[in-house]
Amino acid sequence: MTKQIGSLYVVATPIGNLADISQRAISTLTQVSCIAAEDTRHSGKLLQHLGISNRLLALHDHNEKQRAASIIEKCLAGENVALISDAGTPLISDPGYSLVRLCREAGVPVVPIPGPCALITALCAAGLPTDKFQFIGFLAAKSSQRQTQLAAVPDNAGTIICYDTARRILDTLQDVVAVFGAERQLVLAKELTKTFEHFAFGTAADITLWLTEDPQRCQGEMVLMIAPAPAKADEAIGEAVQRTLKILLAELPLKQAAALTAQIHDEKKNALYQLALSWQH
Structure with a gap:
């Protein structure tokens, strides 16, 4: 019988308000064999608050690649491991990328447990x-x-x-x-x-x-x-639309030219009207 491979669970934790922890996150952290944490002292306080006593492993920028090998070994042996950061979603400006990539390469399933992200x-x-x-x-x-x-x-x-x-x-x-x-x-x-x-x-x-x-x-x-830079009127409207508007302006009043151009190109009439006005100044 083939032994079942364990999974790495990437678990999001609160960025401030502890009530933001999800029921799924609590269940996962309770059931895994061990939890890899960026700072075990910091995460220990969260786990204590949640009444979770699972073993913590330190995983940070300085030891991630070395620690990954032992975590993958645990998963291949059938254990489930959770990855958490100090706050929020792991890997988002936090450690974990190397571990997740190496787990994927080793055939270890990686399961996201979504939640807070700053x-x-x-x-x-x-x-x-x-x-x-x-x-x-x-x-x-x-x-x-x-x-x-x-x-x-x-x-x-x-x-x-x-x-x-x-x-x-x-x-x-x-x-x-x-x-x-x-x-x-x-x-x-x-x-x-x-x-x-x-x-x-x-x-x-x-x-x-x-x-x-x-x-x-x-x-x-x-x-x-x-914020994005505010678009200039003639940059926000495509060249083809502007060509149509110019052709119609040569034959029709401004308001009518804008309305017809809007209908032809499915654009906003007011934006075309304002663009045509800007051409007259």
């Missing part, structure tokens, strides 16, 4: 476009490196999301201005799901002012979101 938690309440976004992880420690990171993001990336520390956030806001200009709209989310959760909106200058009004505000974990 970048998604921040984005869904920020009021910025969510149809397209790019997460660039933690920003670099040096200003020049941060600016290089930010400048490397494509113009069509949508909302840009990054993590930053309270110690560097004021300098980072200056770097955002250097790369994207002083008028770019931002949202800073801090202390998500915790008692002092707050979303600050506006330009870099607006958010800098809010942070510096009270030194207590420059504390805690932060997610910075950068």
